[in-house]
Amino acid sequence: MRVITAQEIEGVMNFRDLLETLRRAFRVGAVSPSPHTHQIARPTGYQDGALSISSAWNDFDAQGTTERGFIGTRIESSLPTLDEYEPPTVSGVYLLQSGKTGSPLALLDGKALVTWRTAATSALASSYLSREDSSRLLMVGAGSLAPYLIEAHASVRPIKQVLVWNRSPAAAEELVERMQGHPFDISMTTDLGGAVRGADIVCCATSANTPLIKGEWLQEGTHLDLVGSMHADQRECDDAVISQARLFLDSYDNTPATAGDLKEPLTEGVLSVQDIASDLAELCQGDRAGRRFYEQITLFKSTGTALGDLAVAGHIFLRV
Incomplete structure (x- = not known):
């Protein structure tokens, strides 16, 4: 072996x-x-x-x-x-x-x-769900997964500008410094709301217990990639995001039951199972459509699959 x-x-x-x-x-x-x-x-x-x-x-x-x-x-x-x-x-x-x-x-x-599976899964979903001309990426979170997610999204979309937001600005600055030399401009920001408003793709990899991304910040055509806060008592986005976005999962099997971003809205009646458009298998098999029109807001929530x-x-x- x-x-x-x-x-x-x-x-x-x-x-x-x-x-x-x-x-x-x-x-x-x-x-x-x-x-x-x-x-x-x-x-x-x-x-x-x-x-x-x-x-x-x-x-x-x-x-x-x-x-x-x-x-x-x-x-x-x-x-x-x-x-x-x-x-x-x-x-x-x-x-x-x-x-x-x-x-x-x-x-x-x-x-x-x-790490590689998570980032690649996000990029695979993005290939179906984000706009093909997406050039501005916001990375929320500056942990060990963040550089892989940035590179993964840049592998499927023509990313030209990356902004990094983190609760600790010093960690965001460190990530920006480490990723200099890539074929995109990268910098940090302390204005999360403004960064969301200007992003084509918003990627979150945190363990936040309270929502970071607010629906009032979303612009037409945004794609959200939520890979953190995987437990039932954790959330990266608020109900207003859930209400606006066309929702996609990595798997029907356990994501709705374990991810707070979905479980809480399902429990409170903000979301129904019928509102979930597809999982990744259906997208890859061509059984369900991904992004339907240019201005649509899409959201991909993943918790990992065996x-x-x-x-x-x-x-x-x-x-x-």
Whole structure:
């Protein structure tokens, strides 16, 4: 069995190839039972953590040599920090097995795999939902996922300007400094409302407990990509955003029940299940339309899928 480190994963990845692997995976599908999540009690002052175990598998061919034919299991811990706006510390591993024999093939760095999967999933959704001429990106949050999300969105749209907002301006400035030299202008802002009003794509990766993005700020044609605040008591946008946007999910299976951005509006009657336009599988399969017209506001909410993990793990295994 091979051990594949984060450094090795970084060495073989690019978003253009990974997006096509994910697109095929969402078209074909996989078996993915409900994940198991266990709460981890934390000291006073900290939110409880979580230990999650999720699995997926797909068919293998007669030779067992294609990117199909894998069993994958992700074991991950998520431990929130004291700062409500910063994403939790996430660590874990991913076990990849042969779908033919069950033999262990590789143990992959879980954080690196999830980072690439999350960013690529957002970009894949954006390829269906954002305007093709989107050139201005707002990145809300400056954690470890932010640079990947910026590059992922820039891989599918002609991004020319990136603004970064973070509760800590110093963290935003640090991210801006690290990302100099890319083929887009990048700078930080302290005016979140003004930045939202001027953005074609708004990408959020925070663990905010109260909404950051307000519906009154949205302009026609905006695409929102919400990848943070994955728990039922967390929110990155208010009800006014939900009321205005055409909604899309990474998966019907668990996102509506676990993401506060959807669960609260569903519970309070602001949103109904029928208001959700599609999940990513239906978009990739062509069963549902994405953006319908230029001025439409679209929103993609993701909490992660075992199918996506499996596709990315196989993608890495075949290239390292």
